[in-house]
Amino acid sequence: MSHDAKIRLEEVEKRYLGTKTPAVASLSLEVKEGEILVLVGPSGCGKSTTLRLINRMIEPTGGRIILDDEDVTKVNPDALRRRIGYVIQQIGLFPHQTIAQNIATVPKMLGWDKARIGERVDELLSVVGLDPETYRDRYPKELSGGQAQRVGVARALGADPEIMLMDEPFGAIDPITRDRLQNEFLRVQETLRKTIVFVTHDVDEAIKMGDRIAILGDQSHIRQIDTPERILAFPVDDFVADFIGSGSTLKGLHFEVVDDNVDLDPYPTMTVGDDPAEALERAHAVHATWVLVLDDEQRPLRWVSTEELGQGTPVTAESGTEVLAKVQLGATLFEALEQMLISEAAVAVVVREDGSYYGVVRLTYLNQQIRRARLEAREHYERMEASS
Structure with a gap:
């Protein structure tokens, strides 16, 4: 026993x-x-x-x-x-x-x-x-x-x-x-x-x-x-x-959280008033079609497309579209996925408790976590079988 x-x-x-x-x-x-x-x-x-x-x-x-x-x-x-x-x-x-x-x-x-x-x-x-x-x-x-x-x-x-x-x-x-x-x-x-x-x-x-x-x-x-x-x-x-x-993969996302130990993908950001040309260059460097605009306190504010940035127009607090898809650190990956589906940029923006920007969750990150969970579970059962 x-x-x-x-x-x-x-x-x-x-x-x-x-x-x-x-x-x-x-x-x-x-x-x-x-x-x-x-x-x-x-x-x-x-x-x-x-x-x-x-x-x-x-x-x-x-x-x-x-x-x-x-x-x-x-x-x-x-x-x-x-x-x-x-x-x-x-x-x-x-x-x-x-x-x-x-x-x-x-x-x-x-x-x-x-x-x-x-x-x-x-x-x-x-x-x-x-x-x-x-x-x-x-x-x-x-x-x-x-x-x-x-x-x-x-x-x-x-x-x-x-x-x-x-x-x-x-x-x-x-x-x-x-x-x-x-x-x-x-x-x-x-x-x-x-x-x-x-x-x-x-x-x-x-x-x-x-x-x-x-x-x-x-x-x-x-x-x-x-x-x-x-x-x-x-x-x-x-x-x-x-x-x-058949939805077991998605259900499994309820058990994975976004925390401050997670190394999220880099994403191009800018602050209101930054040079549009520099922001466009950062976006092209990571093959992004959107740039995340932050306010003076580093809180996510707007999405601006690279097409709009290419026009050279100064970015204001009313440029682009409002950031709606946000999750806090500690949210589950299932919650991140829900937000990702309504995001202009197809990502979930992660913010700290004070609302400041932390990073973004992309679909590739979800895929990695699902594959990792499957591999760890398979290895667990293989060890059990070997020891029995």
Whole structure:
């Protein structure tokens, strides 16, 4: 077992009575402490069954499930579940209990005193972005879908479990609310660092939420398990490639950022009032058809074409066209690509926090980063294969 593994499944099997083939067959995997491992795969592959096996909502018919070096297939299942937070798509709030009572469910079972429970309820409502004064005494029917889902997460965190299981937790929510809840949960996770197994059928959600992703085939057979970056850069077989889709290259750009360690391509610039002939000469030297005009504080201002510069007309703050395609240092290459597509010069202008010019991202740079990611991922798997 890895020294940092919080959960380990060893040859776990689930076979239902009267069926010839198991729902889960000989599944072995580890979940590292403090990580989000996302199980993703087509409908019916056994990912939700796997989740329920971990907290023994259904009993395994073979193998071992180990939490913190303890084989939990041999412990009281009710006691086990109180150690593990559980969030489902349907939320499952108790309709006749207040929000505070819902969140207090497990702490109450554990015998916490009233004052401690009250403090915990208010703390968790604040953590998930709901004002305790406003929401603690409301009932589930008074909440929107997004608010109810937040309460579901708060209830799962009630007794401060080290492990959380999340089964399609944001699946029944509209896309805008879903995106906000995903962002909110990732923000909370940065602080709490729970060990989380997260089930989804949506590969984009898996890429966003997972520290690692396990792509499952039939009977929860692991087809590939790795970081989102490596899976996108190097799908190991046709099943994985088909599942993540043809846009995997573009999705991989979400994991590369423009930072001050990046050596960006030189690009011809000038300041308002500079000699147009000198600016034209700099543009011709790098085969550019545009020159970036900066203001006195080195902030990108306008694009001026070499054709316009060739006319010898002085460049002013109104010359050419406005620079619209800008990204800050720290932006992802996907954001840079989006800006590149609307740029007059087909580049994304990179600026520092104070708005001053840093450099430009060209399409050739994106190509280099994509090739580098693919090469690094391929070499990683070749090393793994050689050592196995």
